[in-house]
Amino acid sequence: MRVRLLYFAVLRDIAGAPEAELDLPEGTRAADVWQRLRSEHRALAEYAQPPLTAVNETYVTPDALLRDGDELAFIPPVAGG
């Protein structure tokens, strides 16, 4: 299945891109994608737990199952206002 991963703020800087298209096996959870990012980017290695997670613009728990066509975003600590 295809999932669109959006990078924001510090994660965009670390990834060096605003987004990525992922080809994932059925049954992949949001937290699995976070672990994959940790393995790809040394700057994330120490962050064992994913930050807040959103699927299709709604907050979800990291164990949320992903579906084909989902838009996934990890939300670093927010600082609006």
Place this chain on the structure above:
Amino acid sequence: MTYLTDAPIDAAALARQVVRSSDGAYVLFEGIVRNHSEGKSVESIFYDAYRPMAEKEIGAIIDDVRARFPDVAVACLHRLGHLDVGETSIAIACASPHRAEAFEACRTIIDRIKQTVPIWKKERGPDGEEWVGWQHQC
């Protein structure tokens, strides 16, 4: 409704949008860029957002506040992009027949926006730049 803007915020105009002849008070909150943060000098801030989700989250907060304070008229605008010290990053206007509800509604909105809305800021100063909050998480 659009709660995000890339342009400078005219807070007085925002207040004029909400005040009705039945109101006895309005509370206008402006968040502004300060020149220091945790002991470091700050020269400017870059605000980034997950725009469609931020619009939805602010909208949900405003809907909640309107339901809780039905007599209060509310408007809110958050600026994104590069802001210099002293510039307004957010303005919230709450008008009400009586002041207590206007104060409480305004405070509820800004407190909740700071907690859940996917907006981020990168502070820039003489020592470099840093995304706020990242180093203290996880």
